[in-house]
Each structure stands twice: as C-alpha cells, then as structure tokens.
C-alpha cells in the first residue's frame with residue numbers, strides 16, 4: 479500500500495498513484511495503458527481553469543459538526559465558504575440534524591504577511607476559534623500563499639494541540655501542489671488518520687463505514703436487510719464518531735476517487751477491511767459489490783437473497799425503461815470513478831455512450847487491487863467507449879466535442895459543466911446526489927429521470943437559440959485535442 483501517515487503531508491496523487499489529467503482516445507486504450515507503464519500525462523498548451531485541492535479538502539472537514547476549520551490563506555481562497563455553508567445546512571436538514579452554520583475562519587493573509595510570515599496570525603486564529611466555538615477539533619487547511627512563505631503550520635498545530643488538549647490538525651492542501659484536485663480529499667483523510675482516528679477498543683460487527691459526500695440515506699434500508707448499519711463519514715459526522723471508525727466491520731465507498739486513501743489507510747493501520755469491488759452502479763457492479771460486502775461480513779446467504787429479490791423486483795420496470803431508452807446517445811462528464819459508474823449505469827439502461835470527459839484518471843487506487851477498477855469494469859461489462867477524454871474541466875474541449883457529437887442527452891455531475899449542454903441545445907441532466915443512481919433502485923430512478931429530461935428538448939433548443947457561445951466557429955472546427963498536442967492518443 480502507498481499510505482504513510484507518519485509524515486505531516488500527504489503524497490500527491492501524481493506521485494502516489496501516477497494519476498493524469500490529459501488523455502484523448504478510447505476507454506479501452508486508457509485501461510490498457512494503466513499499469514503497463516504506457517500511461518503518460520499529456521500537458522495542455524492552453525488551459526482555461528483548474529479546481530484546487532483546498533476546496534476538496536474543505537468539503538470533507540467543514541461538515542464535521544463539532545469541529546472548526548481555519549483556512550490559512552488570503553481571503554480570495556475563501557470564495558467557496560458560502561457554498562460549504564449552504565451544503566452544510568441542506569445536509570443537516572436531510573439527515574435530521576440541528577441546523578447551524580459551518581464553522582469556518584480565514585487567517586486573511588495579506589501582503590505584509592507574505593514578507594514577515596503568517597505564523598502569528600495562525601496562532602491567534604486557533605486560540606480565537608477555540609474560545610469562540612469550543613470545538614472538539616480544529617483543522618487548519620493551507621494555501622498557495624502559506625506554502626510559498628513557508629509557514630511552519632505543522633509545528634504551530636502540534637504546539638496548539640499541546641496547549642488546548644484537542645486535536646489541532648494540519649491539512650496540507652496547497653492548490654499549486656497537485657494538478658489533481660482530488661488530492662485534497664487525500665489531504666483531509668491523511669489529517670484524520672494522523673490525529674483523530676483512535677485504535678479500536680471494541681470491534682462492531684454490524685457497523686459499516688460509508689465514505690460519501692452528502693447524498694440521501696439509501697444505505698440504512700439496504701444494509702438493514704443484511705443486519706448491518708451504515709456509519710456515514712466524513713460530512714455530518716462528529717469528532718467522537720470519527721475517532722471510532724477503526725471499530726467498524728468494513729469500509730465501503732460510493733466512489734474510490736473520493737475514498738481511496740481513507741479506506742486503504744483504515745485497512746492498513748487498523749485492519750478494517752475495505753470492500754474491494756467496482757462501484758455499485760448497474761446490475762453487475764451492484765451484484766459484485768454486495769457479494770464482496772457479504773463475504774467480508776459473513777453474510778453471503780443474506781446477500782444472495784437480497785440480489786435475487788431486488789433483481790426480480792425491478793426486472794419488469796427495468797425492461798420497460800430499456801425499451802424506451804435503447805439506442806439514445808449519451809455523453810457524460812464527471813469526476814473519475816463516479817463518471818465510470820455513470821457509464822455503467824447508463825449502458826445498463828440501454829443508452830449508447832458516445833463519449834465522456836472525465837476530470838482525471840487514477841491508473842490504480844491505494845489498495846492496488848484491480849477489483850476496484852471501475853473503468854475496467856465498465857469496459858469489460860458493457861464494451862469500449864470512443865471519444866474518451868481525460869479533461870480537468872476544460873470547457874473549450876468539452877464544447878468542441880459536444881458540438882461534434884450532438885448526443886441526445888448530456889449527463890453532468892458538476893454544475894459548472896452542465897451549462898454547456900444547455901447552451902448547445904442538448905437536453906442536460908445534472909445530478910449532484912451520487913446515491914440517486916446507486917444499486918438496483920438507482921437504475922430505476924435514473925431511467926425515469928432521463929426520460930423526463932429527454933422530453934425537454936424544445937426547452938433546451940430555446941435556451942440555445944437565445945445563448946451566445948464564447949467560442950468562435952474557428953475553434954469549433956479545430957481538432958478538440960489541438961491544445962493537447964494535436965491528435966488524440968489513438
């Protein structure tokens with residue numbers, strides 16, 4: 479395994495996993511290159527925008543209900559604070575929690591701090607956070623600015639922990655450190671594994687850690703049929719709950735792009751088995767995932783009964799949906815493993831995938847186990863995908879490709895991307911809740927949603943008729959990979 483929790487900072491994905499952000503070709507071609515030494519990252523000579531690890535780290539630690547997060551950064555890096563507060567309140571309502579604001583502070587690094595250092599400001603902010611919120615833990619996220627001036631955030635947080643008697647934890651997520659913003663998830667989990675999670679006192683045979691974002695609670699009824707209970711981590715948990723995740727019977731994750739580091743770290747450090755299987759989207763993936771969960775928890779018989787009864791239950795409705803959706807052409811854009819899950823899900827429903835823009839590619843996960851490879855699973859089960867682009871939200875590439883392929887439906891996981899489908903007059907489907915398409919019922923949920931969206935073509939054509947693209951006809955006629963070195967990889 480690749481986890482080393484003895485160091486203050488996580489190793490970035492490019493180095494740890496060999497992850498890339500530039501590829502154009504087929505999904506099968508990418509699978510073949512991964513793990514064979516043939517995968518190389520292609521740099522863009524032009525780039526519009528990138529995400530930042532800081533946002534991904536924050537989205538995990540901000541919603542720990544009794545912790546405070548200090549962003550050791552200039553105020554500009556806090557532009558996403560209001561989004562996190564909104565998500566926190568929506569999630570609190572969904573999960574029946576007390577409504578409250580996210581506890582987020584910024585050290586507001588300024589020009590003179592860049593010269594004299596921001597350490598004193600950080601010490602003051604940590605004391606202020608402790609007095610103002612009486613938290614059970616304080617997380618300090620770093621930024622490009624704090625990294626450039628070289629503040630000793632690790633030393634300051636260690637000293638504050640001694641002084642205050644609660645975990646005060648560095649989350650090293652400087653934006654410039656990695657081109658792959660999901661490194662921010664790993665930074666947050668590294669911090670939890672180092673200073674929050676405690677060794678198990680009593681193992682709980684019926685509790686399963688579920689690494690997730692903030693979707694609907696679909697795991698309680700599903701696991702209930704197996705005599706298991708979900709323990710949702712990390713958003714909306716408490717520090718005490720997180721201290722005990724080492725006591726769970728197993729860890730599952732809705733997406734290995736999100737949870738690869740934490741799941742592998744829990745297995746490595748505390749022997750909590752990670753369920754190593756493709757994600758539970760589409761019939762085949764769900765079956766494999768459930769069987770592995772059953773094997774790890776000793777519930778093989780219950781799992782077989784569940785699979786048989788759920789497959790029977792959804793079969794007539796699934797056939798009807800397939801009849802209506804078969805042959806419809808879909809294009810997908812999403813983060814890595816969740817994007818692969820959507821490819822499986824949509825193909826299971828009978829749609830043809832004409833292409834995908836996936837934000838990065840991990841050739842392996844931290845468990846180094848091929849069974850978790852969601853792209854290989856999708857290709858093996860449903861076939862190859864052409865126009866497979868690894869593209870870190872470069873809208874100019876996406877618009878060029880969408881304009882050529884003109885799919886019947888555009889499925890997007892992130893709000894900033896869905897707008898491009900609408901501007902091109904393509905019925906567009908944005909689904910932020912990953913649990914919506916999960917498992918057997920997820921297929922039915924998604925099928926109905928897609929039928930709804932397909933019926934809105936006129937609405938999207940109207941949007942396109944009144945929209946102006948920022949891209950010229952010249953660009954729309956160029957090779958979409960022109961700034962990725964010309965032709966695609968194959």
Ligand code: SF4
Nearest residue numbers: 530532555621622653
């Ligand atoms: S940490 Fe760096 S990349 Fe991230 S928002 Fe701040 S300045 Fe931008």
